[in-house]
Amino acid sequence: MAAMAFMHYLPNGKVCTIPVMKPAPLDILPATSVAHALSLLGEHGDQARLIAGGQSLMPILAMRLAAPAILIDINGIADLRGIRLEADGSVLIGALTRHRDLERSPLLAERLPLIAAAMPWIAHVQIRNRGTLGGSLSHADPAAELPALCIALCATIELHSPRGVRQIAADDFFQGVFATARADDELLTAVRVPATTPAQRWAFIELARRHGDFALCGIALTADCSPTGAVTQARIVVFGVSDCPRRLPHLESAIVGSAPSPASIDQAMQSLDTVEARSDHHASSEYRLELLATLARRALRQAFGFDERTAP
């Protein structure tokens, strides 16, 4: 839908059009539980949209790219907020957990340093104070960090609907620009990150024009190693380049099997996957592909201790 505009009559008789920056008329229905949110979704169907932090949805409403009659506000569902260590060592994160809670969680800093390191790169503090994990995953911006982190950490995404609960691997959840495997009547309720060993290698790098801007290209990486230092498995995820975050399976295979050295990393880079890169007014596809090659190499070097980590 095109953005609507106000006709504005200037004193000289000319007309200028100003885009409306106000949401269309709507009602807000607060959901008090997961079951309540699902029943409101069922009742209002296409008319309704869920709202969590609103940090992606409000701009869409203000620009009139969407004009739902009803917003189902899930902010009051306390069960959906929080970070919990489970008995099996996995970490369960509620969908309504705000970016700032992820950024400042001592549990994540200790158990999942990749998340802690990536959070300051997401937007600005005012947006992190409101934005939620579930909102970011459901919105599925191609340049968003959290979808890539979920893939790199082998996370599972939990969805509730009137049909029950299902778990879907983050690998299968993201399907394209703003497109996910979530059905319209499903509520994303939690993310489960399986236990990692303290020895897990990781790296997070992104490049954006200014601090807080969406990434032109970013890499999230995890690797497990045997006691001898040989890489047993790796997950290398690129975001901001294609329509959604993507693993680089050829590069992953090239790094698995031996203990990395600066020379073996350079060697592995020969196997870098062919990726379809977007072109837009921020960067051309050629530039994004240059960044991909540079940042992937740098991420591998950081993960295995050959370079300093980059601060946001």
Added chain:
Amino acid sequence: MNPSREITLRVNGNTVRAVCETRTTLLDFLRDHAGLTGTHAGCEHGVCGACTVQLDGASVRACLLFAAQVGEGQITTVEGLAPPGAMTDLQQAFRRHHALQCGFCTPGMLMTADALLRETPHPDEAAVRAALSGNLCRCTGYQPIIEAVLDCAEARGARS
């Protein structure tokens, strides 16, 4: 008629009650219904930071929140920083350092910096720059704003 409701908010320690359309953002509620025009409306879609206020002490964009969602939350706007006619040490530092020219971005800068200094009383320059990255200024070139915040933090440290 468009969906409307009576909304009661706690702003700067006062209670403000108004009947408004449900689609009213916190930004428009503050400006049009609470008469608090210190909070500025810039882009109205989350990019510029001019509308920054505090919700329970945390900086948020008032244009990206519906007034109807605030509930029991305590809102602080630039008018709530100091009593009428007075200025906080942060505001005085802004004046000393010429950290404003047209002043359009200033309320948002102050609300962001005020929240930063409460959470991180002794930020280094990089931390100040990162915290203010979501607040655009078209006049000052940012340097005097950064200096004002660092100076205020330093003076507070010397006093305590």
